[in-house]
Amino acid sequence: MARPERFLAVYYFILFYFTTGQRVNGKEAEVECTFNEQWCNFTQLSLDNMQWTLGRNGDGGFAHVIANTTSKTDAVMGSPPMPPLYIPRGLAFQYRQIGVSLTIDVAVMSGNATQIDVIWSSHSPDSAISNGTWRHARVTLPPAEGTGTLGDIVVFFNASSTGSTVLTHSSLSLDNVVITRGPCDAGEPVFRMLSDISEMTCTFEKDQACTYHDYVPPRLVNKTTITWTIHQGYTLSSRTGPTGDHTFTDHKGRYIYLEASGIMPDTTATIKFELNPPMSLKCAVFFYHMWGYVVGSLRVFTLKDDSPFDETLLWKQSGNHRNVWHEARVDVPANSTAILFQAVRGTSNFGDIALDDVMVVNGVCADNQRPLVNITMPPATTTTMLTKTSSTTTTSKAFASTTPSTAATSATPKTKTTASKTTTLTTAAST
Template sequence: MGTGAGFYVYIEASPVAPGNKARLVSPIVQYSGSVQCLTFWYHMYGQHVDTLNVYVQTRLNLGSPVWSKNTTQGNVWRRAQVDVNAKVAFNIVFEGVRGIGYAGDISLDDIDIKPGYCQQGSTATPGGTRAPATVCDFENPTVCGFSQVTTGDQFDWTRAKGKTSSGGTGPNTDHTYNTDQGYYMYVEASSPRRNGDKAQLVSPVYSTTTQYQCLQFWYHMFGRNIGTLNVYLKVGAVTAKIWSETGDQGNKWYIASASIPPQNRLFQVVFEGVRGTGYQGDIAIDDYAIKSGACPVPGGYYIFVETSNPRKTGDAAQIESPTVTPGGQWRKCLRFWYHMYGAHVDKLNVYTKSVSLSKPIWTKQGTQGNAWKLAEIQLGITAQYTVVIEALRGPGWQGDIAIDDVTLSDGSCQPGGPIKFSTPNTFGYRNVFLDLSGVTSVSFKLKACSDGHIQLQPTKSSPEQMNYEAVIGGWSNTQSVIRDSKNGHVVTTKSKVLECGALKPFWISWDGGHIRVGQGLATGQGIFLDYINPTKFVVGGLAVSTGYGADGYWEINDPTGSGTKPLSTYCTFENGTCGWTQDTTGDQFDWILLGGSTGSGGTGPTTDHTYGTGAGNWQNRCHLKSIRKTMMPTS
């Protein structure tokens, strides 16, 4: 009915424990002599939604689910169909599984079962003929009129259910039912197949059209020897590639789409699986459809932390980058866009991790307004490392934090300009990560009330070691000194060189053993510290800090003039998480991939940063423990 006056059945998640199950059993359905089509509508909405399973019970044997769906699917009713192939009388059993919290109600309505396959492979036309199917789940043995190509390829596609015959490749379930009872089409890469062998599957012939159409299908490409899946549009004897994917994409089903322009001739769609280097190269497809209109522009995804119940104050969510191997490009710039909006927003931290987590190298706390903002962090680590981004939950549910468009590039964060950053009042040194080969001076600007420290280091990244250190405006901005780790102060000047709120220019030079510090940006001017060491020393790097009681803002000019190099990594989250993974041991909850609004009022973004659009809402939400490609909802 679509009104509040209509009835449905549901499971109430509030009073029961996680994992508890509720089963609804149909009356006995007699065998009709052929396959029967089960149709029902389901509603699965809420952050704690777990699983809805459907079973075909015969002779009191429940068996395994023939259809399954898990996690929130959005605040909408969705239609599902299942082909029931029982050869005896049976019952339909619906099973709802309670999730981790109260926001996990699951509902059912309009349950029906009729003779025949749910998808007949073609549709009736007004003239009484049959039009070729534009939707196919491959449950019908006729595979909706698809056929094998008999010339030009070396092997065929196979209709299958459950696992493929080879370990470490292929799907475990189909996409339609998400069980081992559903069918899909795949290419078997085992012997006698060879590298480069092709298998082509061609659709029925479609009529001409005056408007764009959208081809959509789900694909599965898992295994270390995966080759290539190509999709072609065939018009007469001419074929044109409209989509392609190569290599291992992980053990998941992913959606793909390609627009088909208006056609003034009959056309077909061709799926081509190309065998890779070994037997672990099975490629599968499922849930094919051609829909009216061009495919929507992809985009609109970001990752965020959901701070609603059952999250508690102080809960942390950490996500870790793939391993970074610096090689010869040890200086890198990490950039990302962040969104921190809401009355209860707490903190966003960034760390590096070699063996263990570093101290935070970047922190932002509290609401920053309803806008995406850019963060830039200069990195300079010579050993392998990862980047860890951590969000902390504040005192309430209006504390969603999001990030998008993460890049890691070689070189300086400010090409052609100064390296800009802040230092807290904790007297912790921060490496500047400059390449000082052949360089004897650096100019910079500093805004601090007192206690600016700049170290001359023997290597690029060794703040625990130093040749000498200049302290500018130390001791409450009453004196400046040059000192070393062995002899303490070697020269002292009484001066008041810093000014709260003012960005003051300085330079430091170290030609041989001669250390000088001056005011201004031109080396040699305004000298107020001067020390000659009879023993020459090598300066390989710089580190800076501000002492206790003084926050600092620095702009350090790059004397080498080397700007940012091409990106070494880039993640927009439009195709999953690009290898970023959840912490599974040291935090309390996870980052979530989402398009559109976070669903909580007064917090979080309403669009992503990449496109400024939302690809949907709650129905597009996916937890990230193993996701690698954008996973879209289906009905």
């Protein structure tokens, strides 16, 4: 991480040359930059032997840094200055790590430039996550504590070289930076799609190549069953269900859910994901939302050897778990041919159950401990675990003994493809 005096130098340089409060796309974005052949009033200063430069590929432009030294060094780029606000801001951006010697930190200088907060850091690259996949990150920026010119806010992107002896094929890219007024969405875990190591990923968006179908287990043939509903935004009932999906955390993204109103208690909805090949151990990762007065249960089963009668219950969650999306990970035994997600209606109309961002990763969950999200978990609730599950929480670092904000990261490719459900899902296009 760059030394504080270096941030101060860049901070005063930015304040001297730019006016405050760039605003793009109406009231939503104060700062927005795609780095398509321009810096958008971002300022980069070569502190050592590295610097941010503009790059270009078939998708447009981006800013990037190439490691060209074996010593530990930094390249810092600052946003246009923004006026102090006494409410948080939301920062969203995409980044890409290639190689093993570069990481990125996000820092904020505010107030009278007397403190620097490092509010988000990328995880140390490894071979599984640093192969060129674009990832999304969302960070809530803390409110300002100062006034006047020196109270203006500057967000810094700091690329740090770890001092690796590997000089070739190590770079870090940044794109699609957007800063808006107001914090990131409540509950703010954001999906990171590790498509480079996942066997199957399903976000329930249009055009995504995931396959699933409605399913009625033989034991429920004579029971009341319904199908999961693909939905956007709020559910049909108030005081229950999510306000938006998990992938995008907005009203346009899609998820599936069980609508609790208008059906009888113990009504079930089941979907089936095929696994191919079924021979090895796997880890199922998914996000669920269970909030309401009385919420039923969400269960995860596997099928073996293509036998509909060979169900194994792996995981179960019941009750009210607040109005946030939660991550769960479940080990899937070898020779499993399918995973079933089953929602069971409780005794109240206020008990919607939602599911989003289902992913299956090769290997057991204990071997996939790199966090898919950084999330501040709610108070502990009772969960029945029939086989081992695992989850990961991480805490933002602080610089100069300050209290950091929680950051939520996700990994999705830069161009996200999306999917609509049919009996066996294959649909075409819309963005």
